[in-house]
Amino acid sequence: MMILMPANSPTSLDDEVEIRPPDSRDKILEVAEGLFAYGGYSGVGMRQLAAMVGLSKSALFHHFPTKIDLYEAVLDRVLVRIEHGLNGAAIHEGDPVAQLDAWVDAVVCTLAEDAPAGRLMMRALVDEEPFPAISLGVGANGAEPDRELMIFEVRLAGIVERFGGLLERGIAEGVFRAVPTGDAILNVVGTLVFYFASGDLGEALVGESIFSHSAVSRRRREVSQFIRGGLLA
Amino acid sequence: MMILMPANSPTSLDDEVEIRPPDSRDKILEVAEGLFAYGGYSGVGMRQLAAMVGLSKSALFHHFPTKIDLYEAVLDRVLVRIEHGLNGAAIHEGDPVAQLDAWVDAVVCTLAEDAPAGRLMMRALVDEEPFPAISLGVGANGAEPDRELMIFEVRLAGIVERFGGLLERGIAEGVFRAVPTGDAILNVVGTLVFYFASGDLGEALVGESIFSHSAVSRRRREVSQFIRGGLLA
DNA sequence: GTCTATACGATGATAGAC
């Protein structure tokens, strides 16, 4: 389990002491991620969470003033991991097809590394009131969004936008089929995330844990072929 | 909104009087479907539901002894619609490619007809403790499942099995790529369902309501092409 | 930062009268 720094935090070495008190907050987020993934937002109780993390209920409310704040922090942490995986991959090298492969593989590998992430992402994507930031271009124009945007939403909008750009370049070069990017993005996201959110259903279908080594390496091949087949000209 | 009969109910004409008291139970299911789709299982209160349907809370508990019973009934009703859509389509005529097209289109059309269905299905698929019935072959052998199966799960297992059979026939005939059926099923289900579960995110990406007439007719084309590309040899 | 104590509303569910 890697330790990640927020993408926008200024990196200075002597902050180390202050930045990482490897303490309660991280443990809360870790446990909460599993619980939210399992039971959804409404299915998790702060009492229950506090007990599992070994803290008092009120100590928990000290770290996260409200339940939704905790939820946002958990979601954002997962997205930071995905962003990190994308940044570490060669998604800007080679032709659009190679970039697509790198993109897909990076997401698959990140979701394969911690089990709750896929389910959590799928829940967040399905839950209502998500992500108008995408249609706004994330602050590209001066129009204020009609409600407070979650950090999580802005981060997701950035990722989706980068993928949309890749799609458009591939279409312009003629290597991808000329498809509406909206539908294509939904196809790819659905395919990528659903496998890792499918839990027991997925296990019943593939015949072993969807997170086992062999299942994941098979998945990397299969999802890449499926998406290439669906997108390439 | 069509009136459907359970697939296994004996069809006799004079049952009509008894079968359809077009009454409270249906109204409860209708409202509950919307609520569960919007807020998930834990996010819906029986008080709230009773108020919206115009009943007392205890009257509600008379129709459905427990909340989970209601939830199962709602899920099953959606699956019955999907089953009905599949039965009405030409999924047994022509070569496997034609059957695949009929299959995909039938599911898309059913999910397009009532908005909560897709979101509800995605939630149910992501929720834990689903569907070991699939690996058991739905009563094909004598082994008892280790817990009570929901009607809903058995019905889903049947649908998934039929699709798995179609995949295997297509692979045997050489018209589909030789892929592991488990991964392929998850790819198709994820692609099919996620679009109709994506709500505001989907709307932001496709530029209009995902249930609008133009969006749905575009979707029928796009998802068919995407899945064909991903599966065909 | 962490704890105990307390409060309030809402929840799922039950019992019994009409």
Next chain:
DNA sequence: GTCTATCATCGTATAGAC
């Protein structure tokens, strides 16, 4: 079938001591 009344429990949040 539908209602009112009631129950214990939960989620959420606050206040204040250590």
